[in-house]
Structures are given as C-alpha cells and as structure tokens.
Amino acid sequence: xxxxxxSGVKPLTPxxxxxxxFLIYTVFIVxxxxxxxxxxxxxxxxxxxxxxxxxxxxxxxxxxxQHSLEVLGRTLQWTIGAVVVPTLLGLGxxxxxxxxxxxxxxxxxxxxxxxxxxxxxxxxxxSWIYNPQFGALNALLRAVxxxxxxxxxxxxxxxxLWSVMATNVWYASGFPMVLFxxxxxxxxxxxxxxxxxxxxxPAQSFLHITxxxxxETFVVVIALLIINSLKAFDLIYVMTWGGPGRSTQVLxxxxxxxxxxxxxxxxxxxxxxIMTIVSLAIAIPYIQVLTREHx
Numbered sequence: 448x449x450x451x452x453x454s455g456v457k458p459l460t461p462x463x464x465x466x467x468x469f470l471i472y473t474v475f476i477v478x479x480x481x482x483x484x485x486x487x488x489x490x491x492x493x494x495x496x497x498x499x500x501x502x503x504x505x506x507x508x509x510x511x512x513q514h515s516l517e518v519l520g521r522t523l524q525w526t527i528g529a530v531v532v533p534t535l536l537g538l539g540x541x542x543x544x545x546x547x548x549x550x551x552x553x554x555x556x557x558x559x560x561x562x563x564x565x566x567x568x569x570x571x572x573x574s575w576i577y578n579p580q581f582g583a584l585n586a587l588l589r590a591v592x593x594x595x596x597x598x599x600x601x602x603x604x605x606x607x608l609w610s611v612m613a614t615n616v617w618y619a620s621g622f623p624m625v626l627f628x629x630x631x632x633x634x635x636x637x638x639x640x641x642x643x644x645x646x647x648x649p650a651q652s653f654l655h656i657t658x659x660x661x662x663e664t665f666v667v668v669i670a671l672l673i674i675n676s677l678k679a680f681d682l683i684y685v686m687t688w689g690g691p692g693r694s695t696q697v698l699x700x701x702x703x704x705x706x707x708x709x710x711x712x713x714x715x716x717x718x719x720x721i722m723t724i725v726s727l728a729i730a731i732p733y734i735q736v737l738t739r740e741h742x
Contacts, residue, residue, distance in 0.1 A: 486716040493712030505717035514693065515701065515718075519725075521608070522677065522697040526729075528612045529619065529676035534668055536616065537623025542657070544624070545631045555628070559621035566618070570685030573614040577601050577686075601687055604694035611686050611695055615679070623668040630664035631657070670730045677726045698722045 487505055489498040509515045540558050544551050561569070576583045577600040585597045600610040634657065642652045680699035683689065689696040689704065696704075698718055706715030 483716045483719055486713055487720050489713045491713045492710040493706060493715075494710070498713075501713070505714045506721070508714065509717055509721060517693075518696050518698060518701045519721075521695075522679075522722075522725075525608070525612065525679060525697050526673060526676040529615050529679070530669060530672045532616045533619040533672060534623050534665075536620040537668070538627050538661075540620065540624040541627035541631055542653075545628060555624075558624055561618050562621040564618070566681035567685050569614070569618055570682045573617075574601065574686050577610055602691055604691050607687050607691055608695045611683055614686065615676075615682055618682070619672065619675075623672070626664050626668050627661065630661045634660045666734055670734055673730050673733070674726050677722055677729075698725075 486498070488500060488502055490501045490504070491498040544555050544558070548554075575581075579585060579597070579599040579602070582600075584600065585594075588594055588596050598606055600606050638656050638660075639652055642656060647655070678699055679697055680703065683695050683697060683700050684703070687695045689700040698721065702715045702718040702722070705711040705718060
C-alpha cells in the first residue's frame with residue numbers, strides 16, 4: 448500500500464468492490480420492480496408497444512371487483528394456515544429433537560428434507576397422493592376401514608384449498624424447525640436447572656424460559672413465512688391451477704392469470720404491488736412490536 452501511494456497509484460476504493468453486486472442487483476431487482484410499478488399505472492396487454500396511462504384505475508378496479516376481493520380474502524386465509532401451523536409444528540419438532548434421542552440427527556434431516564424439494568416436483572407428487580382413483584390417501588383410508596371418507600381431494604371446492612394447504616404445511620414445517628433448533632441451543636441450561644430447583648414444572652419452564660428466549664427466532668420465522676405465503680404460486684398452480692372453479696386462487700395465481708392469460712399486464716402488475724403492500728403491512732408492524740417489546 449505504501450509503495451502504491453509513493454508511486455502515485457491510487458488504491459482501489461470500497462465502491463469498486465461493491466459496484467458489480469450493486470449493478471447486478473439494480474438490473475435484476477430494482478429495474479424490474481420500478482418497471483412493474485410503472486406498468487401498473489397503465490392499461491397494457493403485455494405485447495403491444497403502446498401503453499395507455501390510466502393512473503390508479505387498475506388498483507381501483509381490483510378493490511371494486513368481487514372476485515379479486517374473494518381472492519384477497521382467500522390469500523389471507525392461506526397465509527394464516529401457512530404461518531400458524533408450520534410455526535407450531537416446527538417448534539414442536541425442534542423441542543423434541545433438541546433432546547438427546549437416538550438417531551436425532553437422522554430425524555432432523557428427514558424433517559428438513561421436504562423443504563429442500565422443488566415445489567413443482569412436490570406438487571406433482573402430492574397430486575398423485577390425492578388422486579381419487581389410484582392415490583395413496585384414498586387407498587390408505589380403504590385399508591383401515593375408512594373408505595366412506597374417500598374423496599376427490601383436489602376436485603372438490605370444499606376440500607381443494609385445505610388439501611393444498613396440508614401439502615404446504617408438510618413442505619414448510621422443516622424450515623422453522625431448523626431455526627428453532629438453533630435458537631434452543633443458545634438458551635443456557637442453567638436457567639432450566641434453576642427453574643427445576645425452584646419447583647417449576649416442564650410446562651412452566653417452556654412458557655417462561657423457552658418461549659421468551661426464542662423471541663428473536665419467532666420474529667425471523669414468522670416474518671419469512673408471512674412473506675413466502677403471500678407470494679404462493681408454484682404449489683397451487685401445479686396441483687389445482689387455481690381450481691376447481693376458482694376455489695384455490697390466491698393473489699399469486701390471480702396475478703399470473705391476468706398477466707399471461709387475460710392479457711391484462713397492467714392489472715397483473717397492480718396485483719403484484721398489492722401483494723407487496725399487504726406483505727409489508729403485515730410483516731413490518733409485527734417485527735416492530737416484537738423488537739420493541741424485546742428492547
């Protein structure tokens with residue numbers, strides 16, 4: 448460095464090293480976001496070179512359209528199921544597998560394995576399981592004498608959404624389990640020993656030691672699950688294509704239909720930004736409340 452300065456050659460600045468990553472981020476993240484925001488203020492079919500500026504009409508149309516409001520409500524319903532159940536299951540798995548059990552490393556890998564699978568492959572696999580003719584679920588019901596409960600799980604509007612949601616729970620529960628395991632291993636064992644000496648029961652130790660100690664982990668887990676659930680698309684598209692009828696359409700699928708099937712790219716972009724706003728409206732206050740309480 449001294450030789451460079453003495454020779455008059457300027458050393459590389461930190462900006463030089465940041466520039467490539469910043470350029471890639473700008474081209475592939477920032478530019479598409481800004482462009483989709485601009486498109487959402489236009490009436491455009493996604494193909495023609497001309498766009499018609501209509502301001503906030505696409506957003507107003509969304510909130511005036513009964514079906515769009517139903518899709519929004521169904522998305523919130525999906526979000527609740529996709530956040531609450533995997534969080535509780537992941538916490539339960541983590542608590543059990545944090546103990547000294549034979550083969551616990553194997554079980555940890557097995558429970559996390561589903562989260563590493565591609566959603567398209569997973570959706571195809573579960574579609575076979577739910578198949579009313581040769582699916583494993585109906586075959587299992589027949590084998591245990593519960594054949595009267597056989598159903599076309601993905602073809603009935605009453606059960607399609609719940610069936611896909613069950614698949615999502617199976618897929619997503621391994622992710623919070625890993626984060627909760629990491630959080631549990633940072634809790635000092637002395638706290639549990641002191642509670643045991645004071646006569647605290649396991650349930651009391653769990654409520655007053657484990658849960659408060661995992662507050663930051665809860666913030667990360669729930670925030671990420673909320674964001675992922677609101678942009679759900681792959682699993683629903685592969686398993687039901689938004690059907691039967693429109694019983695499993697969520698915002699991600701509705702955005703895709705309007706953009707690529709109905710030639711309403713402006714309206715589809717508005718839906719994408721509504722998804723973004725809803726995600727931020729839910730996640731940011733939640734994070735602020737929990738971090739404020741912890742501080």
